[in-house]
Structures are given as structure tokens and as C-alpha cells.
Amino acid sequence: MKSIPVYNRRSTRILLALAFALLLAVILLYGNIWLVARQKEVERQQITAVAGLLREQLPGLSDAEIMSLMKDPTNREGRMEQGAALMKKYGYDDSYFAAQEDRLMWQLVLFNSIVIFLTGIICILLYAWHRRRVRREVRQLQQYFDQLNRGSYDLDPGQTTEEDLSMLQSDIFKVTQLLRTAAEHEKEKNEELSRWLADISHQLKTPIASIRINLDNMLDDPDMPVELRKEFMKECSMQLEWISSLVQTLLKLARIDAGTVELKKEEMDLLAVARDAQKKLGILAEIADVQIVWEDEPRGEVIDPESIPAVPMTGDPAWQLEAVSNILKNCIEHSGAGSKVYLSMRNTTVFKELTIRDTGDGIPEEDLPHIFKRFYRAKNARKESVGIGLSLASSIVEAGGGKIMVSSNRGEGTTFTIRYLI
Numbered sequence: 001m002k003s004i005p006v007y008n009r010r011s012t013r014i015l016l017a018l019a020f021a022l023l024l025a026v027i028l029l030y031g032n033i034w035l036v037a038r039q040k041e042v043e044r045q046q047i048t049a050v051a052g053l054l055r056e057q058l059p060g061l062s063d064a065e066i067m068s069l070m071k072d073p074t075n076r077e078g079r080m081e082q083g084a085a086l087m088k089k090y091g092y093d094d095s096y097f098a099a100q101e102d103r104l105m106w107q108l109v110l111f112n113s114i115v116i117f118l119t120g121i122i123c124i125l126l127y128a129w130h131r132r133r134v135r136r137e138v139r140q141l142q143q144y145f146d147q148l149n150r151g152s153y154d155l156d157p158g159q160t161t162e163e164d165l166s167m168l169q170s171d172i173f174k175v176t177q178l179l180r181t182a183a184e185h186e187k188e189k190n191e192e193l194s195r196w197l198a199d200i201s202h203q204l205k206t207p208i209a210s211i212r213i214n215l216d217n218m219l220d221d222p223d224m225p226v227e228l229r230k231e232f233m234k235e236c237s238m239q240l241e242w243i244s245s246l247v248q249t250l251l252k253l254a255r256i257d258a259g260t261v262e263l264k265k266e267e268m269d270l271l272a273v274a275r276d277a278q279k280k281l282g283i284l285a286e287i288a289d290v291q292i293v294w295e296d297e298p299r300g301e302v303i304d305p306e307s308i309p310a311v312p313m314t315g316d317p318a319w320q321l322e323a324v325s326n327i328l329k330n331c332i333e334h335s336g337a338g339s340k341v342y343l344s345m346r347n348t349t350v351f352k353e354l355t356i357r358d359t360g361d362g363i364p365e366e367d368l369p370h371i372f373k374r375f376y377r378a379k380n381a382r383k384e385s386v387g388i389g390l391s392l393a394s395s396i397v398e399a400g401g402g403k404i405m406v407s408s409n410r411g412e413g414t415t416f417t418i419r420y421l422i
Contacts (some may be wrong), residue, residue, distance in 0.1 A: 024119055033113050039104045039184035051353055057168070148176065199375035203246060207239040249388050252322070253374070257396045263400050264316040270352050270420070273309045273347055275312060276323040278343070289337040297344035298357065311347045315400045323396040324354065326389040327404070327416045331358035334414070351422060363408040371406065 022262040175228050218224060222231075255261045278292050294305040332340045335358045348355040363371060370376045372394040375387040394404050397418055408414040 021414070024115070027115055028112060030131065031115065032108055034344070035107050035111060055168050066074070081120075100295040136261050151382075159282065160326070185340055187343055193373075200250065203375070211236045212238050246388075249392055253388065253392055253395060256392075256399060257381055261319070261399070263319055263396075266316070268313060268315050268317040268320070269310045270313055270320075271308055272344055273307070273317055273321050274345070274354050275305060276321055276326055277328050280321075280325055281328055284329065285332050285341070288332055288335065290332050290335045291340045292332075293340050294344055295342045295344050297346055305343075308345055309347070310344055311352050313352045313422070315420070321399060323393040324356075324418065327356050331360075331414065331416070332388055334358055334360040336360060349422070352420045354418045355415060356418075357413055359413040362410040362412055363414050365408075365412065368406060368408060372404070 071095055146350075192235055218229055249358050252261075281292070284364075293302050294308065295301060296303045302325075328341065339359050341356065341358045344355045346355070367376075372390050373387075374391040376391075398406050400420070402418060402420040405417045405419065407415065
């Protein structure tokens with residue numbers, strides 16, 4: 001929506017009003033001057049005619065006497081009595097000047113009245129046109145509101161030249177943009193929720209079906225051998241554990257999305273968090289025959305973590321431990337037996353950084369931009385992978401003011417870099 005700035009319209013209207021007032025003053029001034037000049041010219045012509053008449057009828061009068069009679073037609077001294085009588089005959093007596101002044105006054109009053117009346121008519125017509133335009137623009141805004149009430153946000157209220165309406169229109173347009181953004185965001189949220197529900201349903205379908213089959217087998221065969229029954233029960237327990245883990249992760253994601261998670265801002269040691277994650281996943285690494293080691297980041301040499309100085313920062317150690325554990329778990333699960341997962345630290349005056357890298361098969365290039373999306377499973381993902389561990393880690397790190405970066409080469413492994421700006 002394009003509109004003329006309010007201050008430009010205000011200045012334009014003030015200039016137009018001043019120009020109109022100046023034009024009216026010029027018309028009145030020059031009109032009055034023209035009427036006075038015209039009256040003087042008529043008087044001059046009449047006086048010239050009377051003077052010629054006096055010279056013709058009374059040749060004995062001198063020019064001085066004629067001029068005296070012109071100035072005072074009632075002069076009766078000496079020979080001027082005949083001239084005064086002659087002038088009175090032609091209407092040039094003592095009431096002549098008063099009549100001329102009255103005539104000029106009425107002409108001026110009539111002229112000024114006509115000009116002012118016409119100006120008033122023009123002002124009334126302009127005001128009526130202005131009010132009609134305002135009503136039309138108000139009706140347009142009403143129609144615009146009706147469209148908004150029907151849920152149509154892709155609208156343009158048009159352009160108005162009224163200052164108050166223009167400011168109101170600008171505010172309405174801003175609110176419309178906010179409503180449209182909110183509606184689009186809400187639509188995206190609903191679509192995302194639908195995808196979530198579909199993905200969750202798909203993820204739960206397999207373990208629930210497996211549990212149901214195992215339970216049906218045990219119910220249908222009361223004489224089932226104890227060892228086989230234990231196997232079925234163990235399988236049910238594993239599937240329930242997997243469902244429980246999925247539900248817990250989903251709850252954490254939902255809390256973060258809803259903004260109900262208040263990450264603490266306390267002093268913590270990023271090195272201690274990483275080592276706690278290493279201990280937490282020690283059994284998983286042992287089962288997978290994967291060794292977790294620390295390396296010196298500039299040289300890539302394996303080092304003792306005890307030799308690394310503390311990396312103090314501000315954050316929530318419990319939630320950051322959750323994020324680091326998910327990334328470390330992902331690297332362990334994608335490493336082959338007998339391989340290693342490397343951890344390294346960087347502590348600068350600008351940022352704190354933890355790097356976790358594995359030597360697995362790597363992530364396909366087309367999957368890299370999507371691995372932090374929820375329920376996204378890369379082509380080389382494990383069968384039991386859900387695709388929310390990395391998404392949860394990314395949400396936690398970003399909520400704590402950090403960022404996760406990833407790089408990968410096929411056949412060489414994947415590197416995750418968690419960076420917290422100071």
C-alpha cells in the first residue's frame with residue numbers, strides 16, 4: 001500500500017488555503033481599485049463636459065472662476081451665480097458629491113458581497129465534495145473490515161488522502177499484516193501438528209503391533225515354554241521402553257516449543273557437561289564396541305581429558321547435558337564396531353565450542369540440510385531411529401543461545417560442532 005506522507009498532505013493543504021486566501025484578497029483589492037478608478041474616470045468626464053458647457057454658455061467666466069465652481073457648485077459670488085444656476089440645471093449641485101460617494105459605496109458593497117458570496121458557494125461545494133470523498137473512503141474501510149471478518153487477509157485498503165484516515169489506514173494495514181502473519185503461522189502450526197500426529201502414529205504403530213502379537217501368542221498358548229514366554233515378555237519390555245523414551249522426548253520438545261521450559265542461567269563447565277555425557281553413554285559405547293576419546297583440537301592428538309582446563313560459561317547444565325548426550329549417542333550409533341568417537345574443546349574470548357566427530361559412513365549430502373528436522377530419517381538411518389534426537393538437541397542448544405553446525409563426508413564420518421557465543 002502506497003500513501004502520501006501525512007506531513008506532505010498537511011503542508012500541501014496549508015499552502016492551498018494560503019494561496020486561495022491570497023487570491024481572494026487580490027481579487028477584492030484589484031476589484032475595489034478598478035471600481036474607484038472607474039468612478040473617478042466617470043466624474044472626470046462629467047466635470048470636463050460641465051466645464052465645456054460653462055465655457056460655451058458663459059464665455060465671460062474665467063478659468064479660475066470655472067475651477068472654483070467645479071470645487072464648490074454652491075458658490076454665488078459675483079458673476080459665478082449664473083454658472084452655479086447652470087450647473088444646478090444639469091445636476092451638478094451640492095448633492096452631486098454625496099450622490100457620487102453613495103454610488104461608489106454601493107458599487108463596492110455589491111462587488112465585495114458578490115465575491116464573498118461566490119467564495120462561500122465554492123467553499124460549500126468543496127466541503128460537500130470533501131465530505132462525499134471521506135464517506136466513500138470510510139465505506140471502503142468498512143468493506144475492508146468486512147473482508148477481514150470473513151478471514152480474508154490478502155487485501156489492500158487502498159489509498160486515502162485524509163490525514164486521520166490515512167493514519168488509521170496505516171495502522172489497519174499493519175494490523176492486517178500481523179493478522180495475516182499470525183494466520184499463516186497458525187496454518188503452518190496446524191499442518192506441522194498434523195504431520196507430527198501422522199509421524200507419531202507411524203512410529204508407534206510398529207512397536208504396538210509387536211507388543212500385541214507377543215501378548216496374543218502368550219494368551220493363545222497357556223502351555224508355552226517358560227524360556228519362550230520370557231523372550232516374548234522381554235521383547236514387549238523393550239518395545240515399551242522404546243515407546244516411553246519416545247514419549248519423554250516428545251514431551252521435552254513440546255515443552256520447549258510451548259516456551260514453558262525456563263533454561264537456567266547459572267555458571268557451568270562445558271567440559272564437565274561433555275564428560276558427564278561420556279559417562280552417561282559409557283555402557284552404550286561399550287555394547288557398540290565404540291571408544292570415546294578426547295583429542296587436542298589443533299593437532300588432532302589423543303589426550304587425557306584431565307589435562308583440559310575448565311570451560312566456564314553461563315547456561316543450564318541439565319538441559320545442555322541432554323543436548324550433548326543426544327548428539328554423542330547419534331555418533332556412537334553410526335560408528336562401526338572397533339571405531340572411535342572424538343571429542344574436543346575450544347575456549348576463546350568470543351565463544352565456547354564442543355566438537356563431536358565420528359568415523360562412520362557419513363551423512364548423504366542431500367540429507368545434511370534436514371537432519372535437525374523432526375522425524376526426518378536420513379537414508380543411512382538405523383531402522384529403530386525415530387528422527388527426533390538431533391531435533392531436540394538443536395532446540396535445546398538454540399534455546400540456550402548456542403548453535404549446532406554439522407559437516408560430513410561419505411565414508412569419512414560426521415562432525416558436530418556446538419558453539420556458544422559469549
